[in-house]
Amino acid sequence: METFDVAIVGGGPAGSSCAAFCALAGLRTLVLERENFPREKVCGDCLNPSCWPVLERLGVAQRVRDLPHSKLDSVGFIAIDGHEVVVHLPIGDHCEFSVKRSLFDDLLLKRASDLGTYVCEGTTVTALANSGNWKIETAGGESFSAQTLVGADGRNSTVARLRNLLPRPTRERVALQAHIPLPRNFGSRVVLQFLQEGYSGQAPVNETQLNLCLVGAPPTISRLRQWAERHFEITPDQPWRTITPLTRSPVPCANENLLFIGDVARVVEPFTGEGIYYALRSGELAANAITKIVRRKDRQSALREFTRASAQMYRGRLWINRLARAAVLWPHVGSLFVRAAQIQPAILRLLTRKIVSYRNDEARMTNDG
Numbered sequence: 048m049e050t051f052d053v054a055i056v057g058g059g060p061a062g063s064s065c066a067a068f069c070a071l072a073g074l075r076t077l078v079l080e081r082e083n084f085p086r087e088k089v090c091g092d093c094l095n096p097s098c099w100p101v102l103e104r105l106g107v108a109q110r111v112r113d114l115p116h117s118k119l120d121s122v123g124f125i126a127i128d129g130h131e132v133v134v135h136l137p138i139g140d141h142c143e144f145s146v147k148r149s150l151f152d153d154l155l156l157k158r159a160s161d162l163g164t165y166v167c168e169g170t171t172v173t174a175l176a177n178s179g180n181w182k183i184e185t186a187g188g189e190s191f192s193a194q195t196l197v198g199a200d201g202r203n204s205t206v207a208r209l210r211n212l213l214p215r216p217t218r219e220r221v222a223l224q225a226h227i228p229l230p231r232n233f234g235s236r237v238v239l240q241f242l243q244e245g246y247s248g249q250a251p252v253n254e255t256q257l258n259l260c261l262v263g264a265p266p267t268i269s270r271l272r273q274w275a276e277r278h279f280e281i282t283p284d285q286p287w288r289t290i291t292p293l294t295r296s297p298v299p300c301a302n303e304n305l306l307f308i309g310d311v312a313r314v315v316e317p318f319t320g321e322g323i324y325y326a327l328r329s330g331e332l333a334a335n336a337i338t339k340i341v342r343r344k345d346r347q348s349a350l351r352e353f354t355r356a357s358a359q360m361y362r363g364r365l366w367i368n369r370l371a372r373a374a375v376l377w378p379h380v381g382s383l384f385v386r387a388a389q390i391q392p393a394i395l396r397l398l399t400r401k402i403v404s405y406r407n408d409e410a411r412m413t414n415d416g
């Protein structure tokens with residue numbers, strides 16, 4: 048059996064980014080992905096501007112821009128009583144951008160494959176054993192061997208669960224998502240709408256479709272769906288994708304020759320639309336660490352550096368995440384905030400710009416030395 052330098056479980060943005068950077072560094076790289084791509088995913092489909100530098104380093108920024116998409120020029124915050132405050136977003140090449148995950152994730156996984164990654168789709172990892180190297184077994188009865196292992200298999204990670212590291216999920220909220228016909232005159236904006244039972248995120252993803260997300264507690268989610276059916280004139284047989292949990296504790300990102308990236312390491316509040324950025328960037332950081340480990344540089348210092356850089360990635364951002372979570376957990380409070388912003392919009396503008404801003408972490412790290 049061939050032993051790979053690195054096996055990555057999950058071919059979402061985190062896994063594909065890590066695989067592409069590992070392959071670029073010349074490592075024998077394997078990705079095991081449960082689904083057959085292209086596949087959709089519960090997501091608002093919005094790329095934060097900070098994604099662009101990573102996509103440029105991956106060599107796919109232009110190809111992403113060439114996919115069917117929308118450039119989002121504003122965010123409309125709507126209070127429960129219907130009052131709306133609009134905050135304008137930066138425009139240009141590094142704008143907030145929406146693209147269906149079926150297209151985006153497929154492009155990234157293909158990029159990893161084109162760079163030399165061995166990709167197995169339709170392959171679910173079910174068992175792991177570590178005896179120096181990792182032995183990875185799949186539902187189809189195949190087994191693979193690798194020196195280092197990366198868990199990139201999302202918020203309900205099998206890898207973390209198999210290693211007894213997955214925090215107990217709190218099933219406090221559930222998300223529903225669908226692509227529906229784009230309402231006339233919707234414009235190029237993201238809408239974040241507080242509702243009695245939770246909230247809804249809406250964004251056009253191309254010239255004809257709207258991404259519609261609903262987030263609420265399990266007992267109220269059917270009321271949210273009925274609201275969406277009335278509001279957007281969609282039929283009750285509309286298929287919805289669903290996911291839970293929306294909140295859980297983080298998992299330590301470095302465990303000897305096992306690294307965790309993307310949603311496995313930390314699930315952030317979807318309201319802020321930053322998860323894809325963290326997935327891409329943590330994939331890049333893990334690839335840097337794995338390259339050093341495989342080239343027999345000091346393993347402990349590579350892992351320490353990965354842990355430090357991962358923490359740095361979130362620095363200055365998590366308090367906004369907590370604020371957003373509080374606003375959506377108590378939509379009446381979020382609504383009051385929107386009403387206050389009608390009189391004094393500066394704070395909402397500041398918070399939005401803090402989240403939706405172009406940030407090149409690689410350049411920042413180089414400058415920091």
Ligand SMILES: Cc1cc2nc3c(=O)[nH]c(=O)nc-3n(C[C@H](O)[C@H](O)[C@H](O)COP(=O)(O)OP(=O)(O)OC[C@H]3O[C@@H](n4cnc5c(N)ncnc54)[C@H](O)[C@@H]3O)c2cc1C
Nearest residue numbers: 057059060061081091093172200201309310317321322323
């Ligand atoms: C309602 C909602 C809206 C959101 N909106 C946005 C947004 O607008 N913008 C944004 O940036 N983020 C958003 N997010 C967050 C974003 O979706 C995630 O942060 C992002 O998908 C994380 O990427 P990942 O690669 O870590 O995991 P994932 O994208 O979940 O990829 C994990 C992959 O692992 C595979 N896998 C799982 N188990 C196994 C297994 N046992 N074996 C093999 N493969 C396996 C899965 O099939 C999947 O392809 C939203 C999240 C939610 C819930």
